[in-house]
Amino acid sequence: MPSTQDPEPDQYDAFAVAYSSANDSNLYNAYYARPELLRLAGDVSGLRVLDVGCGAGPLTKQLQDKGADVSGFDGSAAMIDLARRRLGDDVDLRVADLAARLPYGDGEFDLAVASLVLHYIKDWARPLAELRRVLKPGGRLVVATMHPTVYAVVHSDADYFALTQYSEDYEMAGQTVWMTYWHRPLHAVFNAFVDAGFHISKVSEPPPAADTPPELLPNEDGRSFICFLFLELTSA
Secondary structure, three states: OOEOOOOOHHHHHHOHHHHHHHHOOOHHHHHHHHHHHHHHHOOOOOOEEEEEOOOOOHHHHHHHHOOOEEEEEEOOHHHHHHHHHHHOOOOEEEEOOOOOOOOOOOOOEEEEEEEOOHHHOOOOHHHHHHHHHHEEEEEEEEEEEEOHHHHHHHOOOOOOOOOEEEEEEEEEOOEEEEEEEEEOOHHHHHHHHHHOOEEEEEEEOOOOOOOOOHHHOOOOOOOOOOOEEEEEEEEO
């Protein structure tokens, strides 16, 4: 059964540097999640883009380099400090809680990108309603979240169909880091977006990026593997 260890909120601030360092170069973030999110985002030149749960800002920077006018927020003040070091003071970066009302106006953004943030949240109804609110009509939301089958494989004795909190430990820069997630089955993932008023445009289970270093590949031939689920959605 999964561990129920749950880190205190300030622990996320405590391992921000280790987390950021790992994410800059590891398989899951640098060569899998970010490349696929950028592919789904498409041409962002001139668009107002919101980086949801931006962390230390690597995706924010890539979106900015592609010509987007980017704002970002994260629940961790330490992560936002790191993002400011990366991006400078001219980028709109804020500490904000996705589970609360967001500090942005209605219809402010053309695109929102939520990279590996929703699986930390138990109830998706309020966050998705807020993301829809800050998007323009017809605006897009691009999401990467934990693939539900990961839980089924790793925790084969658990109830796949139950909304379940679980924790896992990782080694990052010589530091043991506990991450706590919420598992929900695949139908609950899709229904949450539909119920929030989004149309599902694309679903993706991609292979790693073509430039992934061979030593990082989970399969020698570079084929897809069970990891994250990617979606492109359109606001009604």
